[in-house]
Amino acid sequence: MTQMVLCEFVMAYGEEVLMPAGLQCWDERGRLIVDLRDYNTRYVGSVSGTIDATAPQLFIPYSAATLSGCFGVIVSTKSNSQGYAAFPYEFSARAINGGIQIIRVGGAKNVTLTVDVYAFI
Structure with missing residues (x-):
């Protein structure tokens, strides 16, 4: 079975960006499996x-x-x-x-x- 993963990569700065930089990925159940938003x-x-x-x-x-x-x-x-x-x-x-x-x-x-x-x- 192929596992679906949602990833978001943000390299932007501004008032409306909730995550200013990093990478986050979630599995098909919505669990966070990769979180690099705290690391430059x-x-x-x-x-x-x-x-x-x-x-x-x-x-x-x-x-x-x-x-x-x-x-x-x-x-x-x-x-x-x-x-x-x-x-x-x-x-x-x-x-x-x-x-x-x-x-x-x-x-x-x-x-x-x-x-x-x-x-x-």
């Missing part, structure tokens, strides 16, 4: 890597990434396996010291992923 973040860069169809995970080197101060967001996926589509929700991205760890949670296929890296400031 900055875009650090973008990395790409290809995970083999038989690999459960992939490490993409990126020297600016740290375990305690960064996070990665999968922004695109491209299937390299003929006849199969690839979707971002089939993977999880985790920043670790020196790079981004990609963990497969979906089916086996060869996929090229692009991950944007952000740092907390």
